[in-house]
Amino acid sequence: MGVLNDGAPVETDRCARLLLSQWCEAGDQALGARVRERGAHTVVEEALAGHSPLPASTGIGARVPSGTTYDAAIRRWVEPAWIAAERIGARYVVPGDLEWPSQLDDLRDAAPLGLWLAGAGDLRLLALRSISVVGARSATAYGEGIARELGAHLAESDWLTVSGGAFGIDAAAHRGALAVNGATACVLAGGVDVPYPRSHADLLARIRDSGVLISEAPLGGAAMRHRFLTRNRLIAALSRGSVLVEAALRSGGRSTVREARALNRVVMAFPGPVTSPMSAGCHAVIRDEAVQLVTSPREVLALVEGRLTSDDQGCADDEDLGWRERRVLDAVPARRPAPLVSIARLAGLGLAEAMTALGTLDALGLVQRAGEGWARRAA
Amino acid sequence: MGVLNDGAPVETDRCARLLLSQWCEAGDQALGARVRERGAHTVVEEALAGHSPLPASTGIGARVPSGTTYDAAIRRWVEPAWIAAERIGARYVVPGDLEWPSQLDDLRDAAPLGLWLAGAGDLRLLALRSISVVGARSATAYGEGIARELGAHLAESDWLTVSGGAFGIDAAAHRGALAVNGATACVLAGGVDVPYPRSHADLLARIRDSGVLISEAPLGGAAMRHRFLTRNRLIAALSRGSVLVEAALRSGGRSTVREARALNRVVMAFPGPVTSPMSAGCHAVIRDEAVQLVTSPREVLALVEGRLTSDDQGCADDEDLGWRERRVLDAVPARRPAPLVSIARLAGLGLAEAMTALGTLDALGLVQRAGEGWARRAA
Numbered sequence: 214m215g216v217l218n219d220g221a222p223v224e225t226d227r228c229a230r231l232l233l234s235q236w237c238e239a240g241d242q243a244l245g246a247r248v249r250e251r252g253a254h255t256v257v258e259e260a261l262a263g264h265s266p267l268p269a270s271t272g273i274g275a276r277v278p279s280g281t282t283y284d285a286a287i288r289r290w291v292e293p294a295w296i297a298a299e300r301i302g303a304r305y306v307v308p309g310d311l312e313w314p315s316q317l318d319d320l321r322d323a324a325p326l327g328l329w330l331a332g333a334g335d336l337r338l339l340a341l342r343s344i345s346v347v348g349a350r351s352a353t354a355y356g357e358g359i360a361r362e363l364g365a366h367l368a369e370s371d372w373l374t375v376s377g378g379a380f381g382i383d384a385a386a387h388r389g390a391l392a393v394n395g396a397t398a399c400v401l402a403g404g405v406d407v408p409y410p411r412s413h414a415d416l417l418a419r420i421r422d423s424g425v426l427i428s429e430a431p432l433g434g435a436a437m438r439h440r441f442l443t444r445n446r447l448i449a450a451l452s453r454g455s456v457l458v459e460a461a462l463r464s465g466g467r468s469t470v471r472e473a474r475a476l477n478r479v480v481m482a483f484p485g486p487v488t489s490p491m492s493a494g495c496h497a498v499i500r501d502e503a504v505q506l507v508t509s510p511r512e513v514l515a516l517v518e519g520r521l522t523s524d525d526q527g528c529a530d531d532e533d534l535g536w537r538e539r540r541v542l543d544a545v546p547a548r549r550p551a552p553l554v555s556i557a558r559l560a561g562l563g564l565a566e567a568m569t570a571l572g573t574l575d576a577l578g579l580v581q582r583a584g585e586g587w588a589r590r591a592a
Numbered sequence: 593m594g595v596l597n598d599g600a601p602v603e604t605d606r607c608a609r610l611l612l613s614q615w616c617e618a619g620d621q622a623l624g625a626r627v628r629e630r631g632a633h634t635v636v637e638e639a640l641a642g643h644s645p646l647p648a649s650t651g652i653g654a655r656v657p658s659g660t661t662y663d664a665a666i667r668r669w670v671e672p673a674w675i676a677a678e679r680i681g682a683r684y685v686v687p688g689d690l691e692w693p694s695q696l697d698d699l700r701d702a703a704p705l706g707l708w709l710a711g712a713g714d715l716r717l718l719a720l721r722s723i724s725v726v727g728a729r730s731a732t733a734y735g736e737g738i739a740r741e742l743g744a745h746l747a748e749s750d751w752l753t754v755s756g757g758a759f760g761i762d763a764a765a766h767r768g769a770l771a772v773n774g775a776t777a778c779v780l781a782g783g784v785d786v787p788y789p790r791s792h793a794d795l796l797a798r799i800r801d802s803g804v805l806i807s808e809a810p811l812g813g814a815a816m817r818h819r820f821l822t823r824n825r826l827i828a829a830l831s832r833g834s835v836l837v838e839a840a841l842r843s844g845g846r847s848t849v850r851e852a853r854a855l856n857r858v859v860m861a862f863p864g865p866v867t868s869p870m871s872a873g874c875h876a877v878i879r880d881e882a883v884q885l886v887t888s889p890r891e892v893l894a895l896v897e898g899r900l901t902s903d904d905q906g907c908a909d910d911e912d913l914g915w916r917e918r919r920v921l922d923a924v925p926a927r928r929p930a931p932l933v934s935i936a937r938l939a940g941l942g943l944a945e946a947m948t949a950l951g952t953l954d955a956l957g958l959v960q961r962a963g964e965g966w967a968r969r970a971a
Contacts (some may be wrong), residue, residue, distance in 0.1 A: 307781060355865060484863030484875060487887040496863060496887045499878070506877045506885065508866040 227307045228291050229253035230326040235290050236260075236267060236277055236439040239429045240443035243268040245322030253326065261286060297432045299405045303331040311569050314340040315535030319451050319476045323570055325429040331405040332425035334373075334396050336451075337569075339425065341576045343373035343398070345452035345473070347466040348382030348459040353491050356459030359387035359390070359483050363456065366510030368395020372517075373424065375400065375452050377444065378413055382458045382466070383435075385501075387420055398426040400451065403436030404428055405501070445469040454479035454517040456507065460494030467494050470504060479520050481507045521577070534573075537562060541570035542579060542589075550583035606686045607670050608632035609705040614669050615639075615646060615656055618808045619822035622647040624701030632705065640665060676811045680785045682710040690948055693719040694914030698855045699829050704808040707826075710784040711804035713752075713775050715830075718804065720751035720955050722777070723896055724847040724852070726824075727761030727838040732870050735838030736862035738862050739764035740771070742835065745889030747774020751896075752803065754779065754831050756823065757792055760846070761837045766799055775803040779830065781823040782815030783807055806830070824848040833858030833896040835886065840874030846873050849883060858899050860886045900956070913956075916941060920949035921958060921968075929962035 230253045237244055247256050259265040262283055277286075298305065306312045307327040314337045317324050328337055346363055348356060348366065360382045364374045368390040376383040378399040380417055390397035397420055401409060405426040408414035420426060429447065430440060445465060449472035457480075460466040474480045482504045485492025498504040507513050534542065537560075544559035544567075545551060557567035571587055574580040581590045609632045616623055626635050638644040640660055658667075677684065685691045686706040693716045696703050709715055716795045725742055727735060743753045747769040749852065755762040757778040769776035776799055780788060784805040787793035799805060808826065809819060824844060828834055828851035836859075839845040853859045861883045864871030877883040886892050913921065916939075923938035923946075925928060930938075936946035950966055953959040960969045 355867070359866065483866055484871075484878075484885070486865055487738065487862055488734070492863075493887070495886060500885045500887075500891075501861075506875060506879045508872070508879070512879075525815070 223307070223309055225254050226252070226309070227305065228287060229257045230307050231294060231305055232257050232286055232290050233267075234326045235294070235431045236430065237465045238443070239270055239325060239440070240276070240323050240446065240463035242322040245301060245324060245326075246504060248326065249322060257286070258283065270366065275528040285446050294432055295404070298329075301331065301432070303329050303405050303432065306327055306336070311566065312337045313535075314451055315538070316340065316453075317447070317450050318535070320446060322399055323446060323569035324450075325447065329405045329428045329430070329432060330425055332398075332421040333423060334398065334425040336398070336425050336427065336570070338576075339373045339396055339398060340375075340451050342371060342572060343375050343452045343468065344513065345375040345448045345455045345471045346382065346386035346458060347376060347448065347455060347474060348457055349461060349464055349491050349494075350379050350381040350383075351380035351461075351491070352385065353485075355485060355489070356465065356483075356491060360458045363510045363513065364389025364391075364397065365395070367392045367514070368393045368397070370514055372514065373398055375448055377401070377441075377448060378409070378417055378420070380410060380413075384416060386458070387416060391416075391419050391423065394423070398425045398427060398451070398559065400444055400448045401426060401428040401436065402430065402440040404430050404432045404434040405525075406432050407434065407436065409436035441465055442468060446472045449473035449478060450476055452478060453521065454481060454513070456513055457482040457495050457504070459483070459489075459491040460498075460572060461490055462493045464494045467498060470498055471478060471502070474502065474504070479517050480504045481513055481516060483507060522529070534577075537570045538573050541567055542574055545571075545574075545587055545589050547589055550586035552586040556587060598667065602686070602688055604633050605631070605688070606684065606706065607666060607759075608636045609686050610673060610684055611636050611665055611669050612646075613705045613808060614673070614810045615824070618704060618819070619702050619825065620647055621701040624703060624705075627705065628701060636665070637662065639971065653700060673811055676785070677708075680811070682708050682784050682811065684708055685715070689876065690945065691716045692914075693830055694917070695719065695832075696826070696829050696941075697914070699825060702825060704761065704826065706808065706812060708784045708809070709804055711777075711800040712802060713777065713804040715777070715804050715806065717951070717955075718752040718775055718777060718894060719754075719830050720845060720952060721750060722754050722831045723892065724827045724829065724834045724848065725761065725765035725837060726753040726755060726838055726848045728840060728845060728870050728873075729758050729760040730841055730870070731760035731764065731838045732864075732868065734864060734868070735761055735862075735870060736764040736888075739837045740768035742837070742889045742892065743768025743770075744772045744774070747772045747776070749893055751893065752777055754827055756780070756820075756827060757788070757796055757799070759789060759792075763792060763795060765837070766795060770795075770798055773802070777804045777806055777830070779823055779827045780805060780807040780815065781819040782855055783809050783811045783813040786813065786815065787810050788815035793838050818843055821847060828852035828857060829855055831857060832900065833860060833892070836861040836874050836883065837870075838862070838864065839877075840869055841872045841876060843873045846877060849877055850881070853875070853881065853883070858896050859883045859968045860892055860895060913919040914949075914952075915944060916949045917952050920946055921953055924950075924953075924959050924966055924968050926968055929965035929967035931965040935966060 364386040367374045374390040374397040376386045387397045399420045403409050405428045408417050455473035457466050457470050470480050482495040499506045540560040544556045639646050743765040746753045753769040753776040755765045766776045778799045782788050784807045834852035836845050836849050849859050861874040878885045919939040924937045
């Protein structure tokens with residue numbers, strides 16, 4: 214078990230984050246800052262002691278009965294969650310876990326406290342090569358055709374399609390990936406055990422079988438309206454690029470693209486007939502928000518892979534790398550290959566952790582296997 | 593009658609340019625440079641004397657029989673042209689004429705030697721507010737609808753629609769302007785008296801009635817294939833902005849947009865379905881050539897008028913102004929209005945010329961009437 218900055222063991226931190234995620238609405242930056250500064254466990258203890266109430270803006274925190282003991286809180290909120298998770302086969306990952314996708318750190322204080330995951334896929338590995346496909350619920354046949362083709366092409370090229378499971382573009386993108394037996398990930402606004410929309414229960418079950426369902430909402434949490442906007446930042450942050458396929462002038466898809474651009478992701482949109490209101494949002498972001506026009510799945514991949522390549526050239530300082538990857542990369546000698554054991558020792562990590570980080574660096578084209586060991590890849 | 597740089601009176605220069613335009617293909621930059629350096633009349637005299645043959649690349653010049661006298665050349669090539677022009681009601685304008693559109697000077701050595709014009713409109717005045725609308729001959733109903741609406745909207749907003757009279761987008765744009773009794777101009781690849789395509793004879797007659805037909809090809813000249821590309825630079829140069837409505841990946845419309853961009857004009861394109869090959873060229877220029885995506889006539893005008901406004905702010909150095917306009921602008925006092933007579937005297941121009949230039953400057957928002965005289969307009 215690892216140890217985090219504030220000295221709390223990972224499982225203590227996990228419990229504290231799980232408590233906070235049930236008391237507070239996701240994405241609250243003031244809470245995120247407090248957790249960063251003081252550690253989740255301390256924030257929980259202070260809240261229980263009534264010394265430092267949870268951020269007023271989160272609202273729900275006010276429901277924690279003052280005077281509740283830490284043990285009582287664990288019994289009331291954490292244990293039932295673990296039992297439910299066990300029953301439905303979900304897991305709660307937090308920063309520091311091997312499956313935690315390091316690109317979520319780009320969200321800084323708006324990063325999720327933790328993520329509920331359900332599904333066969335390893336989110337961190339899948340998210341290394343992931344592209345989000347978003348757009349209108351009331352999509353046209355034109356837009357759904359594009360989304361389906363895009364999902365299939367990404368899957369065939371070994372890229373994960375991330376979307377939100379909604380009607381229209383989202384579902385078409387997921388289905389395109391599933392149609393070629395590819396992996397796809399769905400970020401839900403409610404709990405990972407709450408199929409939403411209800412008529413997509415089968416689709417979500419298929420996504421879970423081959424990929425992963427993701428949510429920062431508590432298990433059983435309803436897909437409430439305000440959660441869709443905060444959910445969109447996760448779709449953006451989890452992907453290396455976001456593609457808007459169809460969108461009306463006012464649409465949630467545009468907010469995802471805006472989040473993605475703020476995170477320095479590749480942002481793309483498909484044009485359509487100027488006579489179609491469902492393409493007006495795409496045209497607006499191309500025209501006014503420096504979103505790149507794309508006309509085929511091939512162009513989408515070329516742009517994202519192009520960015521990947523150009524980012525890699527300044528690799529040692531790459532802010533996209535997690536701290537483990539950065540330490541491991543530093544531990545790989547510049548000239549001759551080194552064995553895993555010595556890389557792990559130099560990086561101060563366990564063998565499994567070091568191996569995972571090497572896998573990431575390999576996928577990013579920064580290191581490569583060389584005989585029995587690992588070497589840096591020439592730029 | 594004015595006097596040009598090399599001392600040749602305007603009518604001598606006009607005859608020389610008319611001769612060269614019949615001997616040589618349009619757009620030859622080596623010839624343009626020689627005319628700029630030595631004057632058209634000297635270039636003609638040297639060619640007739642066999643001292644300095646016309647540029648080999650122009651080909652046709654070789655057909656001038658060596659030993660032809662200047663008078664013989666006038667009799668053989670100029671007089672028939674004047675007679676034909678008289679008969680069909682065409683005019684040949686050259687740099688220095690009041691109707692010469694000064695933005696053609698942006699073409700530098702590729703500027704036309706002169707232009708044949710036929711029609712009711714004054715080209716220089718019309719071209720002050722002109723936008724070219726170009727695109728595929730084999731346009732779809734979608735593209736033709738856009739072009740027609742654009743032509744009509746431009747006409748209603750007092751902007752000239754410039755196009756090439758071809759099937760498809762060109763014709764739809766012209767017809768859109770004509771439908772609301774607006775002015776439109778057609779730049780032909782053959783002579784202004786040669787309807788091309790033949791089935792557009794009626795359309796071209798209507799354009800002539802309300803606007804102007806333009807060509808640098810000799811009267812009676814055929815619309816030869818290579819003339820379309822050189823013609824496109826005139827469409828681009830005559831307009832403040834160029835709009836590509838529909839274009840296949842390989843298309844003449846793209847060359848017009850490329851010319852327009854090289855001339856620092858506003859370049860725009862309409863998107864369409866990614867499934868339509870006739871929109872692929874539009875998407876390519878938006879994606880790869882920094883052409884601005886537009887979705888409505890209103891956006892087209894906003895972009896062009898926006899550029900006009902921002903250009904005006906550095907007005908004194910504005911390279912778009914002709915030498916007359918610049919001299920007149922300098923002659924308008926910065927603080928108090930001045931009468932036309934004193935402005936004309938200060939600018940060293942005749943009253944009519946000064947008045948024309950003031951009209952141009954007024955249209956550009958640089959000067960305004962003030963009582964009995966004229967004043968600068970505050971930026």
